[in-house]
Amino acid sequence: MPITSAHDLIDGIATRAVPLARSRYCYLFPHLAEDLLAGCVTGTTPRQTCDRLRAFELASRVPLSRMPVLQMRLPAAYTYFGQFMNHDISAPSGDVVTQAGWTPVAGVIGTADPPGLDRNRRAAPEIILENLANEHEAPLTLASLYGEGPDSADPEVRALYEADGKRFRLGQTRREAEQVFTDLLIDPGRVVHATGAPDLPRAGRKALIADRRNDENLILSQLHLALMLLHNKAVAALEPQVPDPARCFAEARGLVTRHYHWLILHDYLPRLLSPSVLSGSLARRPVRLAEAGRVPLEFTTAAFRFGHSMVGSAYDFNANFGLNGRISDEGATLEDLFAFTSRNNMQSDVTATLALPDHWVIDWARMTRLLPPRPGGTPRPFGSAERIDLTFARDMLNLVGSSDVAVHGSILFRNLMRGFHRRIPLGQRLAVEYGVTPLTEEELRAALPEDGPPGAGEPGLRETAAALGFLRETPAWLYFLCESRLRENGERVGATASHIIADTITGLIRLNPDSLLNRDGRRWHPRDSMLGGSEGAGLTTLRKLLLFAVRGADGPG
Numbered sequence: 001m002p003i004t005s006a007h008d009l010i011d012g013i014a015t016r017a018v019p020l021a022r023s024r025y026c027y028l029f030p031h032l033a034e035d036l037l038a039g040c041v042t043g044t045t046p047r048q049t050c051d052r053l054r055a056f057e058l059a060s061r062v063p064l065s066r067m068p069v070l071q072m073r074l075p076a077a078y079t080y081f082g083q084f085m086n087h088d089i090s091a092p093s094g095d096v097v098t099q100a101g102w103t104p105v106a107g108v109i110g111t112a113d114p115p116g117l118d119r120n121r122r123a124a125p126e127i128i129l130e131n132l133a134n135e136h137e138a139p140l141t142l143a144s145l146y147g148e149g150p151d152s153a154d155p156e157v158r159a160l161y162e163a164d165g166k167r168f169r170l171g172q173t174r175r176e177a178e179q180v181f182t183d184l185l186i187d188p189g190r191v192v193h194a195t196g197a198p199d200l201p202r203a204g205r206k207a208l209i210a211d212r213r214n215d216e217n218l219i220l221s222q223l224h225l226a227l228m229l230l231h232n233k234a235v236a237a238l239e240p241q242v243p244d245p246a247r248c249f250a251e252a253r254g255l256v257t258r259h260y261h262w263l264i265l266h267d268y269l270p271r272l273l274s275p276s277v278l279s280g281s282l283a284r285r286p287v288r289l290a291e292a293g294r295v296p297l298e299f300t301t302a303a304f305r306f307g308h309s310m311v312g313s314a315y316d317f318n319a320n321f322g323l324n325g326r327i328s329d330e331g332a333t334l335e336d337l338f339a340f341t342s343r344n345n346m347q348s349d350v351t352a353t354l355a356l357p358d359h360w361v362i363d364w365a366r367m368t369r370l371l372p373p374r375p376g377g378t379p380r381p382f383g384s385a386e387r388i389d390l391t392f393a394r395d396m397l398n399l400v401g402s403s404d405v406a407v408h409g410s411i412l413f414r415n416l417m418r419g420f421h422r423r424i425p426l427g428q429r430l431a432v433e434y435g436v437t438p439l440t441e442e443e444l445r446a447a448l449p450e451d452g453p454p455g456a457g458e459p460g461l462r463e464t465a466a467a468l469g470f471l472r473e474t475p476a477w478l479y480f481l482c483e484s485r486l487r488e489n490g491e492r493v494g495a496t497a498s499h500i501i502a503d504t505i506t507g508l509i510r511l512n513p514d515s516l517l518n519r520d521g522r523r524w525h526p527r528d529s530m531l532g533g534s535e536g537a538g539l540t541t542l543r544k545l546l547l548f549a550v551r552g553a554d555g556p557g
Helices: 046-066 077-089 125-131 178-183 218-238 245-272 297-301 334-339 411-421 427-433 441-447 461-468 476-488 495-510 542-550
Strands: 023-026 092-094 132-134
Touching: 023 125, 023 297, 046 411, 046 461, 077 218, 077 245, 077 297, 077 495, 077 542, 125 132, 218 245, 218 334, 218 542, 245 495, 245 542, 297 476, 297 495, 411 476, 427 476, 427 495, 441 461, 441 476, 476 495
Parallel strands: none
Antiparallel strands: 023 132, 092 132
């Protein structure tokens, strides 16, 4: 794939023309999408449903701020591993257009309509699929890490690699002058530095990586870097017996990809999917996808967007920012994580080398652990992922993405509108397709934030949802958050979304002839790998893999 740049994306859609060689999206349930009123509340026109989505988002702003944020029994790193996976599965390119001469209805969506948009009609499914492409020809194969490899015809992709054609080129962190800390009333002697630690290579305001979306926030960029380091370790392990550079690179990539697939199937999904879906073997789940490489819109537009709710407002990030932190014991804030990216100039002045300050290197030992509760049993404000429900971290609704929230709406509104324009069926319809008992109106009411105090003068969110018809027929993304909260206490994804996720991810892996499930008689295990041989059973968890990847690089972890 070509370099995927966050600067080319508007609300997650690449604005350049659709490349012919890329893969297409699909529907898991095309017969539902073909319904003229798919995603519409019964008795309404598309415009009326669109207006109801707008009204719901406006009504949600105050109640959502009141709803308590609860933490999961899941280390925070899994939130960002899921974001990395999402980028490795879906890189949308093109616009969802209706027909020649009509204004695109995807891309910029929010409180201001693009000129000429006819909100009374939407594109037919075949038009949506024809005009929306995935830049990943083979989703879930680490294309977001490797691009097209060192032999790519694209000089930007070739430049990701060392001259040997085997290893990733790395950058290096920088050390802030002591005066920087003194000016902030911080004792420079208290600061822990990861001297000489690697960083993503950077130039201008760009991270030189295959998918620049992976520099959207600091945790994600450090995870991308860890996988680069893991690949370089694989090359070092293979070199003595595989002298040919091209073959060495290919075998190293294959080894890293097997570890990646193993973690997804045996660590990530088992921690997050509903037990009812995990009752059978994911590796032997029947393949619902009709064609290799096709990503369902029900997955990428709704079911796999639960991660927005898992984002925390602060993290136990490293020795400087976290539990007993040397600079701050309140953790690294979400605002900090967005600030320390290439796009935001790493908070450096214009004369400084664009590189991560070495006191901001992540400590994966902290990010992959669960902190004990405070004395008295109250949870700490950071240290794990937040529960999957309608609560969002402070600033989350506004920080994610580059859109001006006043123009394009919050991430909640954009998620709802994206599902509407892509004709994603309502949540109850999808539940029935999988034989899952749909949530009742009372259950959906209970899953929403409590209404304001009596006599407040404004209808609460529950009352608003009922009046708009969203308790009987619920937009899929909203339904999946409610299903998680009601059926899984927010600790896991609900059954309906879990089925969609399992069908998509296992299907993409099973239909790839070079994947973990189609090589070595399906018997490969991390303990068989030359990576992490001293780890006992092998690199069987995200924690083990990340700590192994960064071991030997200067710095914490």
